Amino acid sequence: MSLNFSDICIRLSLAVLFAGLIGWEREFRTRPAGLRTHILVCIGATIIAMIQKEIMFESLRIGVAYPELSGIIRSDPARLICQVVSGIGFLGAGTIVITKSSIHGLTTAASLWATAVLGLAVGMGYYSLAVAGMVLIFFSLTALKKFQSFSLSIFPTIKQVEIEYYHRETKEFIQNYFIDHKVKIRSTNFSIHFDRDSRIYSDIYTIELPKGITYIDIAEELAIEKNITKIHLVNI
Template sequence: MHWETVGQLAAAACLGTFVGLERELEAKWAGLRTHMLVALGSALFTIAGYDVVSSHTDPVRLAAQVASGIGFLGAGAIMRGGLTVHGLTTAATLWLTAAVGVAVGLHSWTPAVAATAITVVVLRVVKRAEERVSVVHPTVLLTADLAPGTSPDDIAGAIEERLPGSRTMKVTASASEVSLQMLVRPGPEETLAELSGRLLAIEGLTGVSLGGE
């Protein structure tokens, strides 16, 4: 038995544990066991690829196969409910954990450990920063009614000029009217009434409705 190989597999599962534990604490469906197995499987594919084919196997091709395979699992983590998309971060951590497993399989210990540590920091620390930004500048769902013949793209562009970072979510059209839904952030200390007045100054808008996301 090659104890070095066993150690690599154990190390990959261990590194997957750190990312998976964070997801488990956040009550995500892909938690501790899932991330451990993704890292372990990726390491096994990499090690087996080298052992079965040759020591000269192109590591880029091995990594590409693992990345394409993990894409199906990551896609299953993404769900959409109305205008909100859930699971993108978990899909990204699964993809990252697979990369860590490949790195371990290639004996790239420093990148594997560093990537795991940075991932945990991003998930725990950066999330707190995002939450603070959301509290200071909450996201608002905007529904804008357009005058006949007005281009939704032109209106969306005008709104993005006034509210940088806005995102178009949906355009709804019927025989009699066209409406545009976007996610926007009001300016600092700007009330919804003030924001409505600012948006209604845009030529081509006939009405706006604002509400929390």
């Protein structure tokens, strides 16, 4: 028992095909890891899985040829696979960008991890599992994105906005703006800090946007008030 050259070519070709589809979708959306990165990850995982298979076959051949060594020679078929699953986390972490306001790249990191798992499935020869997994992964990255956009058009959009301003009277202007534009305030968090002799008020509003109004609309219209110095989207 061993992998012949045709088996190797088939498995590597499937790895390139499956990872190429996922990587193309990520590159199309201009994500940090695109086509080549996903293909390389999947090929690497596939090769490691095939190496693990060969190690297992070699152990069986030695065990059959030399029965007296059967208690000495052992092969753990999951050892290299475990290293791939844990090691791919370092590459995925490189695609995650954390800023003060948000986190980007989690989906790409997850797609890299899933692509590595696909490579393992292909390399081990579990074709049905690999095909089903690829279809579901690609569905999650494409169709679910459209479903999210559709759901946002049905359910209210929740945003968290930080507004900094001078003078307490400006707070009334902000609240009146929300009331006039039917923007529902779910919660508010107030704070004050000092800039030399001036007080700067900082309010974080959790708001529910009505249909037809975006965060950009709110920011542009509130910016008309000269006492407002900062309008910042805390989370998306």
